Amino acid sequence: MLGKFAGALIGLALTRHWVGVVIGLAIGHAWDAGWLQRWWSNKRPPGAMFVPLFELAGLVARADGPVTEAKVAAVEGLIARMALDPRKRTQAVIHFDRGRHGEAPADAAIAALRAFATSDKALPLIWLDQLATIALADEGAAPSAQTLLLRAAQAWGIEPAQCAAVFERRRRGEAAQARVRAAGDPYAVLGIAQGASEDQAREAWRRRIARAHPDRSGAASADGAPAAAEINAAWDAIRQQRGWT
Numbered sequence: 001m002l003g004k005f006a007g008a009l010i011g012l013a014l015t016r017h018w019v020g021v022v023i024g025l026a027i028g029h030a031w032d033a034g035w036l037q038r039w040w041s042n043k044r045p046p047g048a049m050f051v052p053l054f055e056l057a058g059l060v061a062r063a064d065g066p067v068t069e070a071k072v073a074a075v076e077g078l079i080a081r082m083a084l085d086p087r088k089r090t091q092a093v094i095h096f097d098r099g100r101h102g103e104a105p106a107d108a109a110i111a112a113l114r115a116f117a118t119s120d121k122a123l124p125l126i127w128l129d130q131l132a133t134i135a136l137a138d139e140g141a142a143p144s145a146q147t148l149l150l151r152a153a154q155a156w157g158i159e160p161a162q163c164a165a166v167f168e169r170r171r172r173g174e175a176a177q178a179r180v181r182a183a184g185d186p187y188a189v190l191g192i193a194q195g196a197s198e199d200q201a202r203e204a205w206r207r208r209i210a211r212a213h214p215d216r217s218g219a220a221s222a223d224g225a226p227a228a229a230e231i232n233a234a235w236d237a238i239r240q241q242r243g244w245t
Contacts, residue, residue, distance in 0.1 A: 049116045052109035053127065054092045058099020059106050060135050060149065064142030067100045074137040077240055078130050110152045117156060124156035128163065132170040172229050186241075189234035198244050205235040 057078065061071040079092050098104045117123045128149060135145040146167070153163040187194050190204040212228040238244075 049113065050088070050092070051095050052104075052112035052116075054095035055099040055104035056106065056109040056113070056152065057131060057134055058096040058101070059104060059109065060099075060131050060145050061096075062100045062102065063135070063145035063148050068138055070137040071134050073240075074134040077133070077236070080240060080243065081130075106148060106151075110155045113152075114155050121157075124153070124158055125162065125166065127156070128153050128158060128166050129170065132166055136167075136170050186234035186237040189230055190238070198242070201235070201238055201242075201244075205231060 054075075057075055058067075061067045061075065075092075075096055079089055082092075084092060095104070099109070113124070113127060131149055131152070135142075135149060150163060158166075187196070190201060190208060192201055192204045196204070208231045209228060212231055
């Protein structure tokens with residue numbers, strides 16, 4: 001429930017539009033349910049989502065030139081959120097490499113994911129959100145990467161307004177992460193010690209998000225309180241550092 005609330009609040013803060021609220025609710029629901037794990041463990045054929053998703057991630061990463069360290073780090077973040085064991089992580093890297101070296105056809109990967117989603121409306125939005133993170137890892141999606149994602153979104157039945165809201169949310173999120181990195185201490189944003197436990201950090205993140213005003217979409221308020229985007233960026237940075245899912 002908290003994930004849905006936080007997602008809706010962040011969606012409103014970042015887009016100022018009902019579409020952002022809907023996307024935030026969908027992503028928050030996925031968060032509450034354990035992100036992508038429930039789709040990983042269902043009864044569909046092994047690799048039905050896993051293979052095309054990471055191939056498409058590789059294609060997005062290479063769309064406009066050499067694959068940068070920032071984009072590889074974004075893919076590592078996706079692997080961490082999926083809580084893959086060592087064997088599956090190795091497979092993910094293999095399929096990502098197929099995409100980044102141009103060995104996987106984009107249309108086939110997009111079609112395979114569309115078939116996997118069937119009537120699920122939230123899942124394609126989650127894919128688009130995660131792939132946009134990779135595309136925007138260098139602080140701005142290059143034209144070919146954005147075109148590829150727009151093509152995928154259309155095939156998955158995502159409305160243009162929803163797609164634009166996802167990109168805007170991710171652009172602001174990446175900008176917030178850059179500010180957190182520049183500040184050098186995501187723990188300070190959450191007001192916790194560097195040795196805090198996962199439960200302590202998660203509770204601090206939830207408290208800060210609950211207090212963040214919807215209008216604080218871009219920068220800290222006059223009293224110094226961080227905006228929702230910075231709070232989430234700090235939480236994501238800590239999770240990646242500590243290997244939490």
